Amino acid sequence: GADGAFYAFVDCRKAIQKLNLKDDVMLCDWLxxxxxxxxxxGTAFGMPGFIRFSYATxxxxxxxxxxxxxxxxxx
Numbered sequence: 001g002a003d004g005a006f007y008a009f010v011d012c013r014k015a016i017q018k019l020n021l022k023d024d025v026m027l028c029d030w031l032x033x034x035x036x037x038x039x040x041x042g043t044a045f046g047m048p049g050f051i052r053f054s055y056a057t058x059x060x061x062x063x064x065x066x067x068x069x070x071x072x073x074x075x
Contacts, residue, residue: 006056009042013049015073024049035072037065 016027024041028051031037042050055062 004056005054008053008055009045009047009050010039010053011049012042012051016049018073024051027051031069031072035068037068037072 012024012027016022016024019027019030021027021030024043028039028041031039031051037053039051039053042048042052045052053065
Protein backbone atom coordinates (compact mmCIF):
# COMPACT_ATOMS: atom_id res chain seq x y z
CA GLY A 1 0.00 0.00 0.00
CA ALA A 2 0.92 3.61 -0.32
CA ASP A 3 2.60 5.31 2.60
CA GLY A 4 1.25 8.73 1.66
CA ALA A 5 -1.68 10.32 -0.04
CA PHE A 6 -1.67 11.85 -3.49
CA TYR A 7 -4.34 14.34 -4.49
CA ALA A 8 -5.28 16.42 -7.51
CA PHE A 9 -7.44 19.50 -7.22
CA VAL A 10 -9.39 19.67 -10.48
CA ASP A 11 -11.12 22.81 -11.74
CA CYS A 12 -14.66 21.58 -12.44
CA ARG A 13 -16.44 24.89 -13.00
CA LYS A 14 -17.07 24.21 -16.71
CA ALA A 15 -18.45 20.74 -15.95
CA ILE A 16 -20.74 22.17 -13.27
CA GLN A 17 -22.03 24.71 -15.77
CA LYS A 18 -22.36 22.17 -18.61
CA LEU A 19 -24.41 19.83 -16.42
CA ASN A 20 -26.45 22.73 -15.04
CA LEU A 21 -25.58 21.80 -11.46
CA LYS A 22 -25.55 24.16 -8.51
CA ASP A 23 -22.00 23.57 -7.27
CA ASP A 24 -19.07 21.21 -6.71
CA VAL A 25 -20.99 19.36 -3.98
CA MET A 26 -23.72 18.46 -6.46
CA LEU A 27 -21.11 17.46 -9.04
CA CYS A 28 -19.50 15.09 -6.54
CA ASP A 29 -22.90 13.51 -5.87
CA TRP A 30 -23.52 13.24 -9.63
CA LEU A 31 -20.11 11.66 -10.32
CA UNK A 32 -20.63 9.11 -7.56
CA UNK A 33 -24.05 8.14 -8.92
CA UNK A 34 -23.29 8.25 -12.66
CA UNK A 35 -19.61 7.27 -12.89
CA UNK A 36 -19.00 5.52 -9.55
CA UNK A 37 -16.22 8.04 -8.83
CA UNK A 38 -15.70 9.56 -5.41
CA UNK A 39 -14.22 13.00 -4.93
CA UNK A 40 -14.28 15.59 -2.18
CA UNK A 41 -15.88 18.94 -3.03
CA GLY A 42 -13.36 21.75 -3.09
CA THR A 43 -15.80 23.79 -1.01
CA ALA A 44 -14.62 21.75 1.99
CA PHE A 45 -11.13 23.24 1.42
CA GLY A 46 -12.22 26.78 0.57
CA MET A 47 -11.96 26.05 -3.17
CA PRO A 48 -15.53 26.05 -4.54
CA GLY A 49 -15.82 24.79 -8.09
CA PHE A 50 -12.99 22.31 -7.64
CA ILE A 51 -12.93 18.63 -6.68
CA ARG A 52 -10.15 16.82 -4.84
CA PHE A 53 -9.44 13.39 -6.25
CA SER A 54 -7.00 10.93 -4.74
CA TYR A 55 -4.75 9.14 -7.20
CA ALA A 56 -2.88 6.91 -4.74
CA THR A 57 -3.62 3.67 -6.56
CA UNK A 58 -2.31 1.55 -9.39
CA UNK A 59 -2.17 2.70 -13.01
CA UNK A 60 -4.91 0.32 -14.22
CA UNK A 61 -7.38 1.65 -11.64
CA UNK A 62 -6.51 5.22 -12.64
CA UNK A 63 -7.10 4.38 -16.31
CA UNK A 64 -10.53 2.96 -15.47
CA UNK A 65 -11.38 6.02 -13.37
CA UNK A 66 -10.30 8.43 -16.11
CA UNK A 67 -12.36 6.50 -18.66
CA UNK A 68 -15.43 6.64 -16.39
CA UNK A 69 -14.92 10.39 -15.88
CA UNK A 70 -14.52 11.02 -19.60
CA UNK A 71 -17.60 8.95 -20.51
CA UNK A 72 -19.75 10.60 -17.85
CA UNK A 73 -18.82 14.12 -18.91
CA UNK A 74 -18.92 13.42 -22.65
CA UNK A 75 -22.27 11.62 -22.51
